[in-house]
Amino acid sequence: MKLAYYPGCSLKGTSFEYEVSLLKILETLNIEVKEIPDWNCCGASAAHSINHNLSVALPARNLAIAENGGYESVLAPCAACSNRLKSADYELKTDDILKKKITDSLEMPYKAEMSINNMLEFLIGVVGKDKIKSMVKKPLSGLKVASYYGCLLVRPPKIMKFDDPENPVTMDELVALTGAEPVDYSFKTECCGAINSLSKPDVVMALTGNILYDIKKHGADLVVVACPLCHSNLDVRQREIERKYDEKLGLPVLFITELLGLSFGITPKDLAIDGHMVAADRVLKKIEGLPNQQ
Amino acid sequence: MARIGVFVCWCGSNIAGTVDVEKVREEAAKIPGVVSALDYKYMCSDPGQNSLRNIIKEKNLTGIVLAACSPHMHENTFRKAAAKEGLNPYFVEIANIREQVSWVHEDKERATAKAVDLMKMMVEKVKRDKPIEDVRVPLNKKALVIGGGIAGIQAALDIANGGVEVILVEKEPSIGGKMIQLDETFPTLDCSSCIMTPKMVEANQHPNIKLYTYSEVEDISGYIGNFKVKIKKKARSVVEKDCTGCGECWNACPMHKNIKSEFNVNLSERTAIYVPFPQAVPLVPVLDRSVCLHFKKGGKCQKCYDACGPKCINFDLQDEIIEETVGAIVASTGYDLMDTSMYGEYGYGKYKDVISGLQFERILSASGPTEGVIKRPSDGKTPQTIVFVQCVGSRDPEKGVPYCSKVCCMYTAKHAKLFAHKVHGSQSYVFYIDIRSTSKGYEEFVRSTMEQDGAIYLRGRVSKIYEDEGKLIVKGADTLSGNQVEIAADMVVLATGVIPKKGSDKLAQMLGISYDKYGFFTESHPKLRPAESSTAGIFLAGMAQGPRDIPESVVSGSAAASKILGLFSKNEYEVEGTIAGVNEATCVACFYCQRVCAYNAISRKEIKDRSGKLVKVVANVNPGLCTGCGACVNACFSKSIDVKGFMDDQIYAEIKALAI
Helix, strand or coil, rough: CCCCEEHHHHHHCCCCHHHHHHHHHHHHHHHCCCEECCCCCCCHHHHHHCHHHHHHHHHHHHHHHHHHHCCCCECCEEEEEHHHHHHHHHHHHHHHHHHHHHHHHHCCCCCCCEEEEHHHHHHHHCCHHHHHHHHHHCCCCEEEEEEECCCCCCCHHHHHCCCCCCCCHHHHHHHHHHCCCECCCCCCCCCCCCCCHHHHHHHHHHHHHHHHHHHCCCCCEEEECCCCHHHHHHHHHHHHHHHHCCCCCCEEEHHHHHHHHCCCCCCCCCCCHCCCCCCCCCHHHCCCCCCCCC | CCCCCEECCCHHHHHHHHCCCHHHHHHHHHHHCCEEEEEECCCCHHHHHHHHHHHHHHHHHCCCEEEECCCHHHHHHHHHHHHHHHHHHEEEEEECCCHHCCCCCCHHHHHHHHHHHHHHHHHHHHHHHCCCCCCECCCCCCEECCCCHHHHHHHHHHHHCCCCEEEEECCCCCCCCCCHHEEEEHHHHHHHEHHHHHHHHHHCCEEEEEEEEEEEEEEEEEEEEEEEEEEEEECEEEEECCCCCCCCHHHHCCCCCCEHHHHHHCCCCCCCECCCCCCCCCCCECCCCCCCHHHHHCCCCCHHHHHCCCEEEEECCCCEEEEEEEEEECCCCCCCEEHHHHHHHHHCEEEEEEEEEEHHHHHHHCCCCCCCCCCCCCCCCCCEEEEEEEEEEECCCCCCCCCCCCHHHHHHHHHHHHHHCCCCCEEEEEEECCCCCCCCHHHHHHHHHHHHHCEEEEEEEEEEEEEECEEEEEEEEEEEEEECEEEECCCEEEEEEEECCHHHHHHHHHHHHHEECCCCCCCCCCCCCCCEECCCCCCECHHHCCCCCHHHHHHHHHHHHHHHHHHCCCEEEECCCEEEEEEECCCCHHHHHHHHCCCEEEEEEEEEEECCCEEEEEECCCCCCCHHHHCHHHHCCCCCCECECCCCHHHHHHHHHCCC
16 A cells, blocks of 8 residues: 655644654564645644635645545644544545535545544554564563544544544553553543633643643653644643743653653664753653663 | 305414404305305304303204314314214315414415415315214223333333233343343432332232343234233243252353353453343343353353252253233333443443443442452452543544434433542542533532532543553543643443333334334334324333433333323223225235335235135224324325225315315
């Protein structure tokens, strides 16, 4: 199966660590993905609040390029991207009139038969647990890891059709494969404040603070995510939150791909773990025999 | 030569306001074979019926057409009137010019033309009518009640008190159903088991009731008056007639850990040999072979046998099949509570102190796991704050079911009230969508829970429940104040939705009765035949039909019983003669009719010559089951089936009358 890869803007910018680590583990797993040529913005939070047709047309163009290029499956690691691609695909599948309108404006056919995977679906469904397990060279035993899912991976459940929308476990299963211990806590899908980070940082700090302190209370060493915006709120805002609530957190926030990479024996530097705001080296020292830090 | 009378009814202005009734009469008089045509203000009135009878006599009529209201209204009235003059009642036909013409059209001229057409069609039909005799089916005057909850017990007692034998079959080791699990009942706070146990005992001791507990109906065939029933009596491993219910056996059983008590909804443990609860009827234990050491470890353990005085434990007992023939059946299989696993956000199953309403009933109950002292499952402490969440699964088309479970508003009010009575100074919160308290005394009951017992009612849904430092944090919305609320509770009680008993759809298929998309049995008519199923001789009672409370279940049990007693007051059951008949000469025995028949009315019939040699196989219609729906007529390739009163030649003649 030919696998298309839709990076979206985050993986090329603020969350470059996500792309670096993803490509690195795919290389180790010997899985080839091809970046969709001439891809454009998925629309994310802006388009669907302004123009419905545009919010469908933007992701549809990316999907159509991939489909016409002979791809059957697309990987969208960013949770917002996969959410938008799936939503557009769902609307095109269920609304023939809209489909005609959109494909006419794209001047491209689109059959809407593409399988769209978020990062976790891709790892569990396309790569497979067995293959991942067989690649684990450095089990991360002794490490307690909390998986934070956020909202976009699981909601709306009717369209995402992914895991239990209120109590997802897929990422915890991946964590367990690395040899680390998954930590259960109460705010797995609670809102992190998302894009309000720019307009209402106080709201974001309150919401993200709730999540981080709950994770801390449940004894986790670090947090894994599969969403660039979640990552940015949990990682970048952490120092401010600590100052605001006058309580230390010190929770490194890694992408799931980085955690897998570590267990595959890839160095933190090659996974770009040094690119985060909350340094992970103190926590990573807990892992025995991990290749040299930075 | 046909001598037809046509009677055009005005129905006051109901018909005459839109249809020119005189014109219809004039047109009728012109049709060959019509010897009398009349219009009258109210044909159904006494003078109307009398004129009908007089004309039958005077003109020696061979058939009658009434251009009037729907046959559902007065077909029977006119058939009876005709029969009194010696005419076969099936020689009365109705042209419906009210519901199908005057009530649905405005243009008088065109409405009149349509009324004339319908009248003409019926004249052609009645000309070709043949006399039809009603079918009489003999009745076995014995009833079967499936399900021994309050509805089934009430039905069984009422039938038995009417002097008719009843077989009561219950799947569980004891009768009593869900009601015996409840603590106190709303709105009177009667102790549920105090009012239930006398009924259970009465059912057990009634000379007309044969009770089969720990038994299931395996197979049902036949039809009204003559149902053949196979009942599987599961091996109890205890000889019922010798058992005294002393309890030595279950006290001796070494398996007293890790087997969850079904009766206490997993809040306590039971032994392998057990009675579900102390007031069980019959008070005879059941040995659960799936967990018993004797069966799991090759016969080594027999501590219960050793302890038993009368030696009534028999490890070799086998399942038994009992066959019975009954004339009528009550299906009262009850309900289950919805599994709340789709509400991951409420943490049921994850947090020990998030429990269901039925579990709270057991905690309240004096015979429950905490002997009526309110203690929470996690650490046995008495909670000071409880949050009750209503509509968990009910009224939620996204995750649960769209319908209202009806009893939750009331039992939640009762829970909050009893909590306030038992734990002084405590506080309860109730999240609700609407309060539905529509029966006698219900609204006052809910009000007093709010006003006297201090329960705080919050209109809104709960979005999340999580644990934080020993408290359950309940996050929700109060839509009346427009605020988000967060309550730190010691325990949370979920009012989980009501769904049909597991397996009730299978039973419905076995019985040949219809059920809705949720699995609730559907009544023959939602307003006018609420106790009858879609199949003659099978009646419905209790929650198996849909959510209802105890008084309604009792009423429905009694209703089913009175229907059966009414049925059994005659020796034969009369079935309308308009049923399917097979032309055996042309039937090719393809049995396509059998496949389309929804009522299992078609069977194979072997025709043999005098020497007993098989000549041919044909389809045969069971008059007790056939409803005359006509599905088989359409399915028959060789045109060998017709429904009496709706023969092909009649239908063609009607169409022709319309075409001319």
